[in-house]
Amino acid sequence: MSDLEPFRAETRAWLADNCPAECRGPLADDEMIWGGRNPTFKTPEHKLWMERMGARGWTAPEWPKEYGGGGLSREEAKVLASELRRIKAQPALNSFGVWMLGPALLAFGTEEQKQRFLPEIVRGEVRWCQGYSEPGAGSDLAAIQTRAEDRGDHWIVNGQKIWTSYADKADWIFCLVRTDPEAPKHLGISFVLFDMRTPGVTTRPITLISGKSPFCETFFDDVRVEKENLVGTLNRGWDVAKHLLAHERTMIGAMGEVGGGRPVGQVALDAIGADDDGRLDEPMLRARIAEMEIDAAAFRLAMERVGDQVKAKQAHPAIASMLKYYGSELNKRRHELLMAAGGADALEWEGERSHDGKTARDWLRTKANSIEGGTSEVQLNIIAKHLLQLPGA
Numbered sequence: 001m002s003d004l005e006p007f008r009a010e011t012r013a014w015l016a017d018n019c020p021a022e023c024r025g026p027l028a029d030d031e032m033i034w035g036g037r038n039p040t041f042k043t044p045e046h047k048l049w050m051e052r053m054g055a056r057g058w059t060a061p062e063w064p065k066e067y068g069g070g071g072l073s074r075e076e077a078k079v080l081a082s083e084l085r086r087i088k089a090q091p092a093l094n095s096f097g098v099w100m101l102g103p104a105l106l107a108f109g110t111e112e113q114k115q116r117f118l119p120e121i122v123r124g125e126v127r128w129c130q131g132y133s134e135p136g137a138g139s140d141l142a143a144i145q146t147r148a149e150d151r152g153d154h155w156i157v158n159g160q161k162i163w164t165s166y167a168d169k170a171d172w173i174f175c176l177v178r179t180d181p182e183a184p185k186h187l188g189i190s191f192v193l194f195d196m197r198t199p200g201v202t203t204r205p206i207t208l209i210s211g212k213s214p215f216c217e218t219f220f221d222d223v224r225v226e227k228e229n230l231v232g233t234l235n236r237g238w239d240v241a242k243h244l245l246a247h248e249r250t251m252i253g254a255m256g257e258v259g260g261g262r263p264v265g266q267v268a269l270d271a272i273g274a275d276d277d278g279r280l281d282e283p284m285l286r287a288r289i290a291e292m293e294i295d296a297a298a299f300r301l302a303m304e305r306v307g308d309q310v311k312a313k314q315a316h317p318a319i320a321s322m323l324k325y326y327g328s329e330l331n332k333r334r335h336e337l338l339m340a341a342g343g344a345d346a347l348e349w350e351g352e353r354s355h356d357g358k359t360a361r362d363w364l365r366t367k368a369n370s371i372e373g374g375t376s377e378v379q380l381n382i383i384a385k386h387l388l389q390l391p392g393a
């Protein structure tokens, strides 16, 4: 018996008792649990599920216990993930706080900031958004123009962010601001946190081709930001921003690994039917699906290997770009195949039979995977320069 078997048995028993039946199986995107000050839950059981997992620290299993996390080792966290998969548990909490801000605070935050912000992130009590991109600063993120003027014990922030996902629903923002306009562009940026209810913050939703949109434009008009909410060193926010981006990119890459929903082969089989040998009766599509599934299996192993390297502090900082690039391209391929497998039915945009065009809307959503968190072209530049060390153009 491996050392982890008692932990597995204990975890399995706890999940059997604590993961409600309503929280197992597929969950639509718009039913996901995001927590926050004004949370919405599909059912009361979903609230319970978030609260129970949060109280145990299992919404952030590997964070230290003193900050509300689960305190699990990497191996234990893998066991927990596999037990959650086994019972098809829905995510107890989706959270930019867990995926992005938390790791940055653990690395750069003061003790006071960690004590203040991390436990409420774990419990899903505060919902965060990301104020990075601006109309003139996307791939060239260090070109941000949002200004923070020093007023002694606080700053006054003015400027505009764009593509701020869920800004209209978020409680707090982690934000890049320019604190030294005279310095070279990477050296005059600071990383600050503030409440979205602060006077002078406004948001305006943006609509997308899929008909749904998480996006907002976010405007700052003389917004007061307390100095205690600076993360890391003044004017060195670029270091914090990059650390956070590595976590964001790994998280987006993981979409390629997870897949979610019914296996593509099964969807195709239902739509097209089987040949005399029980195989998908469409050899070309069958080959493309097999190729994608093999690549996905290899990618899962690569993710696991990199995860171990990160934990052992042996990972190259640019490796997240490789995961982000490959995972998002893989996810796009998977959804292309789902469209191909679904035939004309997959194009249906509205109606009960198609769950209001879920296949088509999900496919369109994946187009954004290779843009959000840094475009595929930019990831390829990073891979070429930092991992492959190719000569610059």
Ligand SMILES: Cc1cc2nc3c(=O)[nH]c(=O)nc-3n(C[C@H](O)[C@H](O)[C@H](O)COP(=O)(O)OP(=O)(O)OC[C@H]3O[C@@H](n4cnc5c(N)ncnc54)[C@H](O)[C@@H]3O)c2cc1C
Pocket: 129, 130, 131, 132, 133, 134, 137, 138, 139, 140, 161, 162, 163, 164, 165, 166, 368, 369, 371, 372, 373, 374, 375, 376, 377, 378, 381
């Ligand atoms: C779904 C989604 C969610 C997002 N959520 C957020 C959020 O919550 N907060 C936030 O701050 N931002 C968010 N973003 C914004 C995202 O970070 C930017 O869209 C992204 O960084 C690209 O910037 P841009 O849109 O300005 O494109 P641009 O930088 O203008 O790029 C345009 C094109 O030029 C190419 N290009 C640019 N520079 C180079 C180069 N050096 N070499 C080769 N090609 C290049 C790009 O690859 C792209 O194809 C989100 C984006 C999406 C799609």
